[in-house]
Amino acid sequence: MASQHERVDRPNQMGLDGYEGNLNDRVVTLPQLLKDTGYHTYMVGKWHLGKEPNQIPAARGFERDFTLLDGMGSYWDDMGFSAASPRSLYTRTGAT
């Protein structure tokens, strides 16, 4: 999924474990652990760790969120910084 991002992997890195470009499914997040122990978990702000439905904050341990999914987006005019994501993309509790 690295191609979703404004990242440039070197040829020798492409497709390797650890270079997915998003939080991979081999790690557990702190909010997930906290949620499992009974904490309520919230976040607001930048994510930029994956945009697929199984990669967004709602899928990685946050009960509620208001999240700018991309990196380098503007909060003021909803304009992304690069052509890869011309519009700032937000989610609110998992809904785009």
Next chain:
Amino acid sequence: MEYHRGGNEPNDHAPNAQRHRLQLHGVQVEQFDAGIGLGGVADVDDRDRWLVSGSWGLVIAGSCGIPIDGCRAASNDNPFVAAGGPEEGRPFELRTAAARAPVRIAALEANAGRYGGRDAALDGPGKSTAAPRRPLLDQHGYRRRRRGTCRARHRPAADLARRPNIVVILGDDMGFSDMGAFGGEINTPNLDSLAKEGVRFANFYTHASCSPTRSMLLTGVDTHINGLAT
């Protein structure tokens, strides 16, 4: 108190610091440095002594060589001496420190079962004495998370009420010295007051760019493991 950037430079007031090679009952100090602050409470006593109860357990650290029984300090000049951790099977050893700061130690001890270490936090005081399980290693020799075993059990509501609220504020791509509390020229009175009332880390490890930083803060593992390698 002196502060310096992350890395291997010796601390200003502990020039013989060997903290990076020090083992705290099998827990690397580096891990301690990166691990405290998440759900822990901490207290800075004075220039020479830190009393910290963090996610790795209660740790006593100082640059004045306070001898703590059971501590594997490299020398008396070592800036970090520490009590045992949950993995040691005896949560904390505080005998020497208790003589120096009995009230504070007693308060931290009382909290240790709630805040000190993952096992202690889950099982409560006195139940974390099980022998540590052999760590799972991946093909590179890194410790791997045991799937499922680190998931906490649900606790009764009465226990939940005693837990601290945890708020993490991450300044993305912020420079170490941007804040006033760390010598920056920018006026940051609110952040400075947080720093004044809390703990500023004298030594820490982070990643220089944004996504790897957030991924490591969220997962506690290196960015080359969690998928955001660069």
